[in-house]
Amino acid sequence: GGGVAAVLSFGVANRLFTEPRERGRTIGTMGAVVGIVSGGGALLGGALTDLIGWQAALALPGLSALAAVRVLRIAPATQPRAERLDARGAVLCLALAAALAVLLQARTTHLKESLVLVLAVLAVALAAATVWHVRRVPEGFLPRLVVSNSRFVLAAVAGFTLFAGYLIIQFAAPRLILMDHDLSVTQIGLILLPTGVVSAILSRTAGGLAHKVGPLRLVTALTVLSAAGLLLAALAGRQPVALVIAVAACVSGFSAGQVALMAAVPHLVDSSVHGVAAGVFQLVFITGGSLGSAAVGGMVGAMSLSTAIGVLAVVPLVGMVAAVASALMVKRQTQAPAPAAGPTARPAVGAE
Template sequence: MSQTSSLPGAAGAVAAPRRWWTLTTVALAQLMVVLDSTVVNIALPSAQTDLGFSNGERQWIVTAYSLAFGSLLLLGGRLSDLIGRKRTFIIGLIGFALASALGGAAGSFGMLVFARALQGAFGALLAPTALAVLTTTFTVPKERARAFGVFGAIAGAGGAIGLLLGGFLTEKLDWRWNLYINVVIAIVAVIGALVFVKTVPREGARPRLDVPGTILVSGALFSLVYGFSNAETDGWGSGLTWGFLAAAGILLVAFVLWQRRAAHPLLPLHIVLDRNRGAAYASVTIAGAGMFGVFLFVTYYLQTSLDYTPIRTGLSFLPMIGMLVLAAQLSTNIFVPRFGPKIMVPFGMTLAALGMFLLTNLGVHSTYAANVLPALMVLGFGMGSIMPASIQTATLGVDRGHAGVASAMVNTSQQVGGSIGTALLNTLAATAAANYLTSHVAGATTTAARASIAAEAAVHSYATAYWYGAAFFAFGAILAALLFRTKSDTAARAAAAASLHGAGAGAGAGSGTGSGSAEAPEPVVAH
């Protein structure tokens, strides 16, 4: 097979057999990783009661996972390029399942934290590999769009599905089943991987792992995630917060400088410097930061202000999931091919900002049907327009040898966005609640009056988070509109690159395929 035909979307691409079963397998793996963040959150109160850890220690159940996951994503993506995607995919599934089983059986706080860190490490191996498998399996443009529509819907809706599943498992079974469920999913996915995921032979020489680059970027991402996590608990005035964030900045600069001279860079800079891909990564980051406000603060509002049970809270997000799936399918099959990401991503960002604005009107006596439901449906449609277009563009046209690390950048962007959203929105909400109580509690002379003011303060803090979430999405709409290329410009560049590649094919015959040959055909894409 020629180099050109192996590229996603390239002319002459041949559809892989049993590719839709491969999509099902990859979707299961992605769902397992994405829902894990919220499904465990629902289980935290029950786990805390059972294992007896403090409120201060509770955050480490979440932080241990996010630190390992966020800091090792680029390494995980590169390993899939080096040792093979099928092998890496199966190792990630088995490791994630074993770590989940260890967490479910944990008899102490320390064991649970250790298991969560292991989950994060294997999740960092699994998540980018799953996307890379999808990228290299679906090479026919129309089918690729459909596959990425499904993948994008799962990436956007996984958190809400986790709330629903976590509520059911916690209420009906036991908090430990929020971890054991991963074992069941992983067994099915491993069988699917063994049967349906094809082993792709390597083209050209096998590159070496960039050890200095791996150390630099893993340290940078660890410091970044830890810095924002520490800001959530200790505040923005903490020296530890700013120390880690400063270290992250220094290490990232050192990583970029090293990538410019490394013989086998961990993250070839042309991947992120491509204008469309850079815009896609930025859009995923902003969407991740903004969506945190929906899952966290709407969950708080439903359970504390409207007294919903965990199961009822999860069910309340179902209309949002439905709208997200609908929008994802419409976008990938109709709108993105016609208008391109330059139209669809800003459109989705604008809708999401509108949904956040609607949530700012929630009060203590609001109702779900009249006030919460419309906002969630608008948000769902907005996210369904953002994620598939962004994820597909982020991996489109990447050489097969770099598909893993390009896919890892998608997950890294989402993880960093979530960490930023967690720290910023939680801090802003806590400050707003404290200020509201300070200015109103003086006039409360009875217990009932103080309780009423406390309830109003909580709702006011949620509204503050929604306003900032709306600002995130509004900024994302402007940035996406400016950065993404127009569909006609992208098509013209692709045609020119294809013409140049075709003209140089004869001259390049017999030149061999060394490690640097992956760079040349990279622009041959069909957007």
């Protein structure tokens, strides 16, 4: 539900605000809200848990229904589409993500070896079926024009790693604090509260930074920031101050990364698929987050939590390489000379 809400929210923003600067400011504000909620959510959830019970914390997402009513009034109407919903493509993607998430946690959930083998074979089959389906249905759930674009795919990999780093640290932070400190859930939330402020500030300014230095350069810097945060958590995560800095780095990487990647869409894909590309970015974010938290949870059964975080610090570095490669491809494309018109070339229809 949260993942779908994120996709739809950014989709509405992209359709409501068509002017690039205005869209950038809007998405930056949304990223700032994500950062604030990430930092303050632990405090609010902890307070409700201590005062009422964990059931109250689980009921919080229900408040989003109140906001959804307002969004329905301002969201742009969609044009009726002749083609059918690609339910098969959606099911394949969701099933593949679920199979991978379960596999990553096989050790901690004590799955039998035979079941692990079956899941591995199933994951490979689902991956192959997804590729086959994209080729067969080029305008389906994963549009071929988008997912076959190398520049876009590399940028999406960077986004995948940023969200993975974010949920890795969200999973690990409370556990690291409790190793050496006997604190309540509310106290843990108070310790992590400053991380929301830092990430909100960076997310709000990310749109301007992306315009000045280039969105993919900013994404590259954010992947390095996320990797540094994970390394700091692995080395000194039991110290509250160090952990706050580490969490702020990872949360900032994710929330500002959303803004930067949305700003990069016009540089990556054709204008006819901007909205679809933005939606696929969000889908990749969600998948990266689910697999990131599953990975750290699964590794804890084989090694210490700190070691697992240190090993997974390489994930954002993979995103750094992908972002650099995408930026270089975009640069080569923009610098490539336009093809010269032949002597028999005719102006396009409607050209003056």
